[in-house]
Amino acid sequence: MEMVESLWILFRDFHLSPSKKDSIWVIVDRFTKTAHFLLVNTTYSLEILVELYIADIVRLHRIPSSIVSYWDLRFTSVEKGYLSARGYVNELCNSLWINWEKYIPQVEFTYNNSYYASLKMSPFEALYGRRCRMLTCWIELSKRNVMGLDLIHDTEEKAVTIQNHLKTAQDRQKAYTDLKRKETSFEIEDKVFLHEKIIIRFGQKGKLSPRFVRPYEVLDKVSLVVYRLALPRKLSKIHNVFHVSMLQRYRSNPSHVVQIKELDVEANLPYDEEPV
Template identity: 40%
Template structure:
């Protein structure tokens, strides 16, 4: 083995040559000495120059190795690119989604823990309905599909909730929903607080928290598409039948129909007027039967959750963050940061870095929306000045009018203002119309 190593070293030494000017070459590549400042200048030019535009580590290595050589060159380039602040902010991820699946706890009883969401954008019916309020029991999977109007206020939803849910099933312990305007309104929160119900909001851009209701939304939409062939825009007339069909159909996670889990048996239909060997249960036997059914449902739900987690985690990668780590936060690429004089698609994908102060369950950013910051930042970011909206958007606000001009057309005159935005310099100011400023920033 030592003889082989000596042979390899001799071959490698033969690749080095010294020219007349005393410059060392490795084959036809210039050898860069162990001068970290010099190497950094080379890396900066190859990565941040306007002629290179932040290439990835492999592309950057392939370009540099044509001209330069030094030991562990590829490793240093990979480390340099991984620490590039601009790359972390603007480049899309091509990795598996971060964070393993964390299922919600299995409820202990019927209609104690519920999901709710809206199916919107439906054709307006003669009665004015254009949306469906979907409310699901997490335990029995039974659901109510309530036709509603987008113009409803929170108090109207509260009246409907009392009439259709509380009157039939009692007051739930928890309600899981997204961050829709109705569910985060002060009136709705005060109502649920008075009833003793805890609200659980999914984190932004993570609908998997309400994955069950999202799946039911798809089922409802498919049912209504089938009904639309006959009922056209009168989908609200077949909605009660769609609710019955869903609740009386077999659910794999339960190994029974929602009605069977809720009432102990399926409801009768023209195909099934009575159960074979139908019998009536009274007294202690009824209680025992109900307890056994609850245990059976819980066992089936645990098996379904375990199976779902196994399938989901195959397409995910674990992400572990500790208190004190620094991370970037993903924001909406459409509404995102107003920076570099642009808005919308060209805005950075991430903002930060920010320091992790606590780990929690809800009302925080999901781990999949975070990207680890490789090195400790030289300057601590003042997070109090960065106003992230609940939907993970960050929109800069106008703080100063720098200039004004007018443009006249054949029909009218348009006023333009040069606006300096919050957290940005005057060089990044943009020209905006008076109408835009009055609409977006009154």
């Protein structure tokens, strides 16, 4: 599992705020785990999101060499931290009925200044070399004076330490995932079922809905674990390339085909009239 620079997830379905925001776009740096919570609306076009990304992310951190979304299989460990942030905001929004968007800066600061197990430090400490003062505590944090070559040496040591911690966390996570992972492969023209969470993104959802839907035909084998499917026109907004974990093999069975019996209809069929 390679290191990627940036990843993102979209928290949706919050109460509409006074500024007409209903979602939180969370973007995190994979190396330092530093996160930014951007207020957005689900109706925003791709052009608007790109402008926000440039204004709030590229302006501070440059353009990343790689980006992973929530739907990518490499998105794993950081989800737990984001879900805790969402739970905090949901609690404010649903139980107190207050202006939840006003508290997003505090949520972001608290997240970035909290201890992260895989880093063995907080994201702020990984980014700036020290923890930041809390908003409710203005006591000066202890720090040693680092100047010149000592600063470079200290930064390099911290970067190596972070990489080692992240590698250890990823190896631990990979070992756990491999215990449940099954080697699966498909051939072109095979039929496969598609995981229902892909369909949920477009409004078709329900507690009793099946985990996998249709089958769809495999058009191309992009890599050992990625396949291109023939999707119907109504799913044209979905990118038709999926990881193997999103697919399930369909085994053809003649009993699945329902034969329609032909009916003989007589045009002049007599019948007796009865009062209604």
